[in-house]
Amino acid sequence: MWYKSSGPGDFEEPIAFDGSRMSKEEDSIWFRPTLLQDSGLYACVIRNSTYCMKVSISLTVGENDTGLCYNSKMKYFEKAELSKSKEISCRDIEDFLLPTREPEILWYKECRTKTWRPSIVFKRDTLLIREVREDDIGNYTCELKYGGFIVRRTTELTVTGNHSLQYFTWK
Template sequence: MKAPIPNLILLYATLTQSLKVVTKRGSADGCTDWSVDYKKYQVLVGEPVRIKCALFYGYIRANYSLAQSAGLSLMWYKSSGPGDFEEPIAFDGTRMSKEEDSIWFRPTVVQDSGLYACVIRNSTYCMKVSISLTVGENDTGLCYNSKMKYFEKAELSKSKEISCPEIEDFLFPFREPEILWYKECKSKTWRSSIVFKKDALVIREVREDDIGNYTCELKYGFFVVRRTTELTVTAPLTDKPPKLLHPLETKLTIQETQLGGSANLTCRAFFGYSGDVSPLIYWMKGEKFIEDLDDSRVWESDIRVLKEHLGEQEVSISLILDSVEEADLGNYSCYVENGNGRRHASILLHKRAV
């Protein structure tokens, strides 16, 4: 039985209002095209995967059943890439099947890689979006493909939970999943501070040797699903400003130079871990930034990382002066900053006695 006319009008009005913009919308053959969805499916060859039509998950305010009841049909097409010819998909019903708003692959093969366009339409309405699927093989000698890993960070001595991601389609209601965990693709006798709960591995107190690749393995019928997460360990987030190593804050350093010669003032500092923020270190002369001086003779070097461990860094920056003039003599200050504060120390550039 078809939906009443008022409901159809309401649905059509709803369908034409997108909830999100993924990329610039285009239109071809009277069909509104949302290009390629942000979600990309990546699986290992031989694994099952369910590709869901993204139109029902953020582009329109209607699910598959409501669209069906309004007389809209869902069709699938495949192409090898953007702009390539799209061919209708012939489902065999076994290895590859259309099930409500999704395509199921049981299992995938390398040739399944490509773009899958789902189209909802009737005689007067059409909308489509493409979904990317990449099927890859394991790296040689490994149980994962390094281009298909997930990534997590943990702080030293803190607790960290590593989930087995994107396995919802392979879980059964009211049944705990049986998940095996490996590190660097090998079975491991886990220490007592590492525990397992449902779909996650929990490290209660992270150590430096916890760095590495964690693979979870779940059986789904005759198939195996694997997900690999690379864990990076950092020092705890610092709550202190950077520390100057040279020059020192507590002592004025004097550096002599010859007029007409060159001078190199070097500043070194230690930065505790501050997330993904780059070290901020620079020179000033009085109230002037180096950029405000004669840039043909005076300039700063790039910041150099001298040491790095668990996100903590020792860095340096040099101030170079060519053909030193009388006006160049004086006090130069090196500043270091992070979100916890700013510190500075000075070098007095002094004319060498003849």
């Protein structure tokens, strides 16, 4: 059984799954699509005649920042070293991959399509920068289509010099 509350100390309400926008699939809740009002605390209670376990999770749904394809408070962070190689993964997409076909993942830098240089390679759910340069600093967004929906993940890449701890910032 799944329950939802708006915040700590609020009363937990049982979730009535309508099967369309919100559905229960095995031990997961699926939102197709999520809405801002889906934010809150969720609890899953598993019980039988001799056992009862409650697991709680917090869900925060946010809108993209104005003019961007991501929310700047909801992104991953990676560091790379100049002239070294760096992999950026399209993270937490396992539930959206189909076992029978390769995912079609598009990559963007600063929410724009880009002509990638030959030393940047794409393999499955990873972007590989073979030789990191200072102009690689920025936000990388992967995009995957799942049914009629688009799943995006953004990673901010910072770059350090290879003999110092100096950070370069991109503006």
